[in-house]
Amino acid sequence: MLALLAAGSVFFPGLFLVSKRTLKLLMGWSEADAVVLSTRLVSSLQAVLASAAGCIIVSSCRDVMEDRHWLTEAYILFATPYFLYDIYAMFLCYRHKLLVKGHEEAGLVAVVSGYLRREVLMVLHHVFMVTFCFPASLLWRRGRGDYFQGVLFLAELSTPSVSLGKVLIQKQNSLLHRLNGGVVLVSFCCxxxxxxxxxxxxxxRYASIPVLAVPLVAPWQCNLGAVLLWPLQLYWFCLICRGALRQFRRHPNAPPDRTHH
Incomplete structure (x- = not known):
């Protein structure tokens, strides 16, 4: 257990540092650009790993409650440190964007306060994943429902396209950006x-009961997680739809929208 937690604690920040240094030394990128792209790369890689684990687990569990796969708990342990790392990585992105915009005079307290105000939902989401979802997935479910845990891993399938969209924000009128926007809509929805x-x-289906009766028999941890996490996904999906609609209405020769930088 500790070995996997330690491995995740080293792997994700280490990959970020290696990526940032490579982009700066070999590609000649600025510190700010290297930090932003490295953050996106690590997020996308974590998503690929989680999705791969989810596919393996889901395809291996015929009984959705009783079948087990060793990769379930192993990846939970390995990936949990990622959410703490990502909070700091997102802070670095925010700080460098302020520097690029000429706000060098902002103190650390002001920068942290501004970051928390701007990214409060994402920070709370990550904290919730560590403080609630980690013990719920590893301890409270008592080894049952690996299939459902694998399905939850598959939520990360949408992350690479979301990260690519943030990288392509400077080229909003390009065909690649528009195609990726469609992929984001479909993948995030599904x-x-x-x-x-x-x-x-x-x-x-497993319990042969109506869907509306499931919340009455499901563990409280499952219901609480769904109640807190699903509205957040719906909110972000509405933002994605609004951005897609705005992009669709924009004239092809119009300058890119920079309001979300």
Whole structure:
């Protein structure tokens, strides 16, 4: 257990540092650009690893409640430190964006305060993943429901396209950006928005009960996690839809929208 936690604690920050240094030394990128892209690369790699683990687990569990796979708990332990690392990585991105915009005079307290105000939902999401989802997935479920845990890993399938969209923000009128925007819409809807209703539907089939009866028999941890996480996914999906609609309405020769930098 400790070995996997330690491995994740070294792997994700280490990959970030190696990526940033490589971009600066070999590609000649600025510190700010290297930090932002390295953060996106690490996020995308974590998403690929989580999705791969999810595919393996889901395809291996025929009984959605009783079948087990060693990769379930192993990846939970390995990936948990990522969420703490990512809070700091996002802070670095925010700080460097301020420097690029000429706000060098801002003190650390002001920068941290501004970061927490801007990214409060994402920070709370990450803290919730560590403080609640980690013990719920590793301890409270008592070794049952590996299939459902694998499905939850598949939520990360949408992350690479979201990260790519943030990298391509400077080229909003390009075909690649528009195509990736479509991928973001579809993948986020399927992997984030529809995921929670599917979990309840899958259990209703397993237990041969109506879907609406599942919350009455599901563990309170599952219901609490869904109640807190699903509205957040719906909110982010609404923002994605609003951005896509704005992009669709924009004239092809219009300058890119820089309001979300």
């Amino acid at each position: 992997c984030r928005v529809l995921l929670f209703p599917y979990l309840y539907y899958a259990y209703s």
